[in-house]
Amino acid sequence: MSEVSINLEIAGSMYPVKISSADEGKLREVVTIINTKIVEFEKNYAVKDKKDVLAMVTLQLVSQYYKDVKTSEEELSHLRSMLTDVEQMLKEHKQNIRNIEE
Numbered sequence: 001m002s003e004v005s006i007n008l009e010i011a012g013s014m015y016p017v018k019i020s021s022a023d024e025g026k027l028r029e030v031v032t033i034i035n036t037k038i039v040e041f042e043k044n045y046a047v048k049d050k051k052d053v054l055a056m057v058t059l060q061l062v063s064q065y066y067k068d069v070k071t072s073e074e075e076l077s078h079l080r081s082m083l084t085d086v087e088q089m090l091k092e093h094k095q096n097i098r099n100i101e102e
Contacts, residue, residue, distance in 0.1 A: 011038050011050050039062065 004021045008031045019027055037057040038050075047053050063066050 010034055011054055034061070 001019045003018055004024060005016060006024060007063045008017050008027070009015075010031055011034075023051075031072050031090070034057060037060065038053050041047060041053045045056075047056070
């Protein structure tokens with residue numbers, strides 16, 4: 001994959017970034033989310049310092065990410081348990097079929 005150099009604007013500052021061309025769209029979406037959250041915080045709270053706004057946005061986004069990861073892990077664990085149960089039922093069913101055929 002080829003790398004591209006792009007400039008991203010976050011909170012009014014430009015950041016040059018070199019990334020895989022396949023990741024450019026995703027990264028631009030993330031920057032849009034960050035900038036949208038910044039505008040929301042500035043509008044809803046009397047915070048003027050960009051550093052404070054960025055800290056609050058970071059806290060909110062990372063806590064949401066953490067929550068989503070935990071939920072995904074729990075769902076994956078549940079699916080694994082269900083799969084184990086289904087495998088066990090299939091083994092039992094297969095054994096029952098053998099017993100009937102004998």
